[in-house]
Amino acid sequence: MTNTINTSQRKTDVLIIGGGPAGIQASRMLKTEHPEWDVTVLRPESYSMVYCAIPYALEGLISADKTFKKDELLTEVGVNLLRLKAVKVNAEDYTVDLEDGSSISYSKLFICVGAxxxxxxxxxxxxxxxxxxxxxxxxxxxxxxxxxxxxxxxxxxxxxxxxxxxxxxxxxxxxxxxxxxxxxxxxxxxxxxxxxxxxxxxxx
Ligand SMILES: Cc1cc2nc3c(=O)[nH]c(=O)nc-3n(C[C@H](O)[C@H](O)[C@H](O)COP(=O)(O)OP(=O)(O)OC[C@H]3O[C@@H](n4cnc5c(N)ncnc54)[C@H](O)[C@@H]3O)c2cc1C
Structure with missing residues (x-):
C-alpha cells in the first residue's frame, strides 16, 4: 500500500528531500528506529533507480525494469512518499515549498539530492x-x-x-x-x- 499525505495537512516530523540511496537508507533507518515519527521522502521521479545497473541494462544483461526500485522499500516501513520536487527551503520557519505551490512543515530536514x-x-x-x-x-x-x-x-x-x-x-x-x-x-x-x-x- 502506498502511503500518501493528506495535502490539506502537510506536516511531518522528518522531511527527506531526495529518494536516492541516501534518502531511502536514511528514511528506512529513522522509521525503523523511531516508528512513532512521521517520516516523509520527497522524490519527483515516479521511481527510484539502481544507477549502478544502467550499464548492465545498456549491455543487455538485465532488463531495464530491473533498474527501477520498488516504492515498497519506503512504504513497507511506513515512510510517506511524496512525488514532488522541493523548490525552496525556508529554514527559519521549518518549511519547504513544493513545486505544486504547496508547502510542508518539518521538525528535522535531511537534504539527499545527490549530484x-x-x-x-x-x-x-x-x-x-x-x-x-x-x-x-x-x-x-x-x-x-x-x-x-x-x-x-x-x-x-x-x-x-x-x-x-x-x-x-x-x-x-x-x-x-x-x-x-x-x-x-x-x-x-x-x-x-x-x-x-x-x-x-x-x-x-
Ligand atoms: C551509471 C552509474 C553507475 C554507478 N555505479 C555505481 C556502482 O557500481 N557502485 C556505487 O557504489 N555507486 C555507483 N554509482 C553512484 C551511485 O549511484 C551514487 O553514489 C548514488 O546514487 C548517490 O545516492 P544519493 O541518494 O546521494 O543521490 P541520488 O541517487 O542522485 O538521488 C538523489 C535524489 O534526489 C532527488 N532530488 C534532487 N533534487 C530534488 C529536489 N529539489 N526535490 C526533491 N527531490 C530531489 C533526485 O531526483 C534523486 O531522486 C553509479 C552512478 C551512475 C550514474
Whole structure:
C-alpha cells in the first residue's frame, strides 16, 4: 500500500528531500528506529533507480525494469512518499515549498539530492546524440540510440546495434569505463577519451 499525505495537512516530523540511496537508507533507518515519527521522502521521479545497473541494462544483461526500485522499500516501513520536487527551503520557519505551490512543515530536514553530471563546457555539448548518464531518462535515450530509436533494447540481448554505430565516451572514470564496455559489448566502435594519462585517474 502506498502511503500518501493528506495535502490539506502537510506536516511531518522528518522531511527527506531526495529518494536516492541516501534518502531511502536514511528514511528506512529513522522509521525503523523511531516508528512513532512521521517520516516523509520527497522524490519527483515516479521511481527510484539502481544507477549502478544502467550499464548492465545498456549491455543487455538485465532488463531495464530491473533498474527501477520498488516504492515498497519506503512504504513497507511506513515512510510517506511524496512525488514532488522541493523548490525552496525556508529554514527559519521549518518549511519547504513544493513545486505544486504547496508547502510542508518539518521538525528535522535531511537534504539527499545527490549530484548531477557535469556537462562538457565546450561548443556542441548540447547537440543531439550527446548524452549524460545518470537518470532513467538518460538510460532510455541511450537505449534508443543503441536500438535504432526504440526505447528498450534488452528484449533480445543478442540484438546488434545499428551498423556502424560509433560511441565516444568522455571520461575514463568508473562510469565512463562501464559505458564504454557496455557499448563495445553491443558491437559499437568505442573511443574512450581521458585528459589524464591513465584510466581511473582518481583511483589509480
Ligand atoms: C551509471 C552509474 C553507475 C554507478 N555505479 C555505481 C556502482 O557500481 N557502485 C556505487 O557504489 N555507486 C555507483 N554509482 C553512484 C551511485 O549511484 C551514487 O553514489 C548514488 O546514487 C548517490 O545516492 P544519493 O541518494 O546521494 O543521490 P541520488 O541517487 O542522485 O538521488 C538523489 C535524489 O534526489 C532527488 N532530488 C534532487 N533534487 C530534488 C529536489 N529539489 N526535490 C526533491 N527531490 C530531489 C533526485 O531526483 C534523486 O531522486 C553509479 C552512478 C551512475 C550514474
Amino acid at each position: 548531477t553530471p557535469i556537462r562538457l563546457p565546450v561548443p556542441g555539448a548540447d547537440l543531439p546524440n550527446v548524452y549524460t548518464v545518470k537518470t532513467g531518462e538518460d538510460m532510455i535515450r541511450l537505449m534508443g540510440c543503441l536500438n535504432g530509436g526504440q526505447d528498450f533494447c534488452v528484449s533480445d540481448p543478442a540484438d546488434e546495434v545499428p551498423e556502424g554505430l560509433k560511441a565516444v565516451v568522455v571520461g575514463a572514470g568508473a562510469i565512463g569505463l562501464e559505458q564504454a564496455t557496455a557499448f563495445r559489448a553491443r558491437g559499437a566502435e568505442v573511443h574512450l577519451v581521458e585528459m589524464q594519462n591513465r584510466p581511473l585517474p582518481l583511483m589509480l
